[in-house]
Amino acid sequence: MNEPLQLEWISTEILLRQPKEYLSHVLGIVHYGPNQVHTGLRELEIPVSLVNVPVLGHGDGICELWRSQQKVRAGSHGPISWRANESLLFLTVEIGNAEQCLHDATRDAYCALLAEITALGYPHLLRVWNHIGDINDDSTGLERYRQFNIGRLEAFMAGNWSVIDVAPPAASALGAQRNTPLALFALASHHAPLAIENPRQIRAYDYPQNYGPCPPTFSRASLIDLDGPTLFISGTASIVGHQSMHPDNCREQIRETMRNIEALLHEVSCSHGVDWELANLQFKAYLRNGADLWMFREEMDQIVGKEVNCLIIQADICRRDLLVEIEAVAL
Numbered sequence: 001m002n003e004p005l006q007l008e009w010i011s012t013e014i015l016l017r018q019p020k021e022y023l024s025h026v027l028g029i030v031h032y033g034p035n036q037v038h039t040g041l042r043e044l045e046i047p048v049s050l051v052n053v054p055v056l057g058h059g060d061g062i063c064e065l066w067r068s069q070q071k072v073r074a075g076s077h078g079p080i081s082w083r084a085n086e087s088l089l090f091l092t093v094e095i096g097n098a099e100q101c102l103h104d105a106t107r108d109a110y111c112a113l114l115a116e117i118t119a120l121g122y123p124h125l126l127r128v129w130n131h132i133g134d135i136n137d138d139s140t141g142l143e144r145y146r147q148f149n150i151g152r153l154e155a156f157m158a159g160n161w162s163v164i165d166v167a168p169p170a171a172s173a174l175g176a177q178r179n180t181p182l183a184l185f186a187l188a189s190h191h192a193p194l195a196i197e198n199p200r201q202i203r204a205y206d207y208p209q210n211y212g213p214c215p216p217t218f219s220r221a222s223l224i225d226l227d228g229p230t231l232f233i234s235g236t237a238s239i240v241g242h243q244s245m246h247p248d249n250c251r252e253q254i255r256e257t258m259r260n261i262e263a264l265l266h267e268v269s270c271s272h273g274v275d276w277e278l279a280n281l282q283f284k285a286y287l288r289n290g291a292d293l294w295m296f297r298e299e300m301d302q303i304v305g306k307e308v309n310c311l312i313i314q315a316d317i318c319r320r321d322l323l324v325e326i327e328a329v330a331l
């Protein structure tokens with residue numbers, strides 16, 4: 001295989017028993033699982049993002065590896081750790097100060113991220129993942145996801161970013177255990193991706209204000225040529241237009257979400273002439289309730305096929321009425 005980028009999931013325990021060579025072409029690692037079971041991951045000199053969420057079927061956690069075929073270089077700067085090959089840069093941003101409010105912490109993290117990708121020569125933000133502790137908590141008056149959206153937008157504006165010139169990256173925003181710092185990791189690129197929108201959904205950055213004072217800053221997908229077309233599909237939920245569909249019905253939400261992903265693939269095919277089948281995607285799914293796991297597997301077997309490649313995580317979704325979110329990559 002000659003893909004310039006590969007995504008692999010491996011149990012943390014098995015990963016730590018691999019020879020050093022196994023990790024030499026890895027751009028970055030994401031550990032999903034209880035944060036205390038990451039002993040050893042920190043010593044690898046690879047950017048690691050610790051996401052404190054249960055992984056369904058892997059109690060001790062799982063590692064996501066973003067693997068490159070080329071030589072990688074590495075560095076760190078303030079809260080950022082990174083590794084890069086010629087075309088891609090993987091970064092993690094660590095939020096140090098737990099006392100800081102989420103709005104400020106998010107703005108500072110994104111400002112650091114945007115400054116660093118530019119300084120390193122990968123100025124295009126391709127894909128960003130966000131895990132926010134206690135994402136739906138609104139005990140301070142404004143829900144934490146909405147506070148996060150304010151900080152994120154402020155950072156983009158401070159960077160003179162405007163949707164007229166540059167569409168935002170593909171993204172996901174999910175919950176994590178209470179009291180865990182914002183977990184933020186991203187891929188940036190040397191050359192510009194194309195932003196893709198979904199004809200069934202309005203642009204997230206055009207959402208009306210009933211979802212919070214600032215809209216979320218993301219595009220539905222990013223398409224980039226890395227020695228062949230590569231697609232990053234944002235976290236996708238049971239939203240049509242801007243409205244959540246099928247509250248309290250996980251099965252129908254899974255079906256609606258997959259109709260959204262199929263519509264996006266259709267859009268990519270019609271507008272850019274690149275065709276992908278659902279069965280060739282690598283999925284990551286987030287379920288609010290672990291008890292919906294069997295139903296999720298049943299539906300995905302039906303819609304995608306028995307060979308579906310999907311990591312399933314238990315995490316809160318950014319709107320209270322949503323029970324499932326699904327993202328995907330076509331590498």
Ligand code: 3EB
Binds near residue numbers: 234318
């Ligand atoms: C949605 O479509 C569902 O705030 O970065 C999906 C992907 C969602 C990314 C984000 C939010 C984000 O609005 C939620």
